[in-house]
Amino acid sequence: MKTAVVTGAAQGVGLATAMRLAEQGYRVWLTDAQALDEVVNRLRQTGLDVQGVRGDVSSEDFVKELAATVQASHGAADVLVNNAGISLIAAAEETTAEQWQRVLAVNLLGPFLLCKYFGIQMLAQRSGSIVNVASVAGLRGVIHRSAYNASKHGLIGLTRTLAGEWGGRGIRVNAVCPGWIKTDMDIADQGSGAYSDSDIINRVPMARFARAEDVASAIAFLADSERNGFINGVTLPVDGGWTADASWDSLRTKTR
Numbered sequence: 001m002k003t004a005v006v007t008g009a010a011q012g013v014g015l016a017t018a019m020r021l022a023e024q025g026y027r028v029w030l031t032d033a034q035a036l037d038e039v040v041n042r043l044r045q046t047g048l049d050v051q052g053v054r055g056d057v058s059s060e061d062f063v064k065e066l067a068a069t070v071q072a073s074h075g076a077a078d079v080l081v082n083n084a085g086i087s088l089i090a091a092a093e094e095t096t097a098e099q100w101q102r103v104l105a106v107n108l109l110g111p112f113l114l115c116k117y118f119g120i121q122m123l124a125q126r127s128g129s130i131v132n133v134a135s136v137a138g139l140r141g142v143i144h145r146s147a148y149n150a151s152k153h154g155l156i157g158l159t160r161t162l163a164g165e166w167g168g169r170g171i172r173v174n175a176v177c178p179g180w181i182k183t184d185m186d187i188a189d190q191g192s193g194a195y196s197d198s199d200i201i202n203r204v205p206m207a208r209f210a211r212a213e214d215v216a217s218a219i220a221f222l223a224d225s226e227r228n229g230f231i232n233g234v235t236l237p238v239d240g241g242w243t244a245d246a247s248w249d250s251l252r253t254k255t256r
């Protein structure tokens with residue numbers, strides 16, 4: 001049985017991904033800053049092989065201990081999904097250094113630490129697959145998200161660099177770049193009045209938000225070394241065509 005580790009797995013994309021991988025036969029370790037007992041019990045009741053560990057991905061001590069626990073239980077992890085992330089909507093000139101550092105710590109330092117400590121195990125077994133959850137905000141600028149966008153651009157840089165550094169030793173490293181998804185992150189962001197559903201729907205050629213399951217499917221595909229053993233270093237948009245289409249909204253909506 002293969003082992004997968006999914007961060008930020010208490011809800012949203014992380015939970016959908018953990019469920020998808022567990023349904024595909026992986027033993028899945030869910031980790032999150034929030035408590036996971038309820039989620040893990042619910043998944044176990046449906047027969048899935050899951051474990052939960054609570055902790056902060058930006059803490060090196062936590063990540064080191066998590067990697068050691070997984071390895072001691074089942075040997076090296078086969079799949080790592082770096083999904084945990086936080087959002088920040090603020091004008092650049094009003095973003096504090098502390099806010100910037102926290103976003104970079106969770107969204108970029110955390111994935112680096114997880115890649116490092118699980119990568120050490122994967123390199124020793126000369127196989128493994130890492131999928132980083134970036135964003136369309138890692139491929140394009142989006143106003144009022146300087147820290148978040150920098151973190152996601154950085155995550156794509158990390159993905160490409162590790163794909164090169166570790167590809168020759170059997171580790172593939174890829175990223176997915178979702179468009180806007182209806183999760184708690186979006187609900188909180190919209191709560192600040194920054195945008196509305198129609199802003200997103202009008203911007204997307206496929207005229208809807210992404211679903212957590214759309215992203216989970218793409219992650220599960222990239223994770224699977226049997227279905228795609230030669231895809232390495234890609235940044236796969238899961239955005240309904242957002243990044244492909246530079247049209248203005250009225251032109252796009254006229255074609256519907």
Ligand SMILES: NC(=O)c1ccc[n+]([C@@H]2O[C@H](COP(=O)([O-])OP(=O)(O)OC[C@H]3O[C@@H](n4cnc5c(N)ncnc54)[C@H](O)[C@@H]3O)[C@@H](O)[C@H]2O)c1
Nearest residue numbers: 008012013032033056057083084085135180181183184185
């Ligand atoms: N929602 C969107 O529109 C959207 C779009 C593109 C990319 N993304 C990315 O997808 C990923 C998942 O987002 P989501 O929409 O499911 O968000 P979400 O807020 O619903 O879930 C994020 C999870 O990460 C956990 N988390 C936050 N900080 C953590 C930390 N320091 N350590 C461990 N866990 C932590 C949270 O507790 C939460 O369970 C994120 O990386 C996000 O940036 C989201």
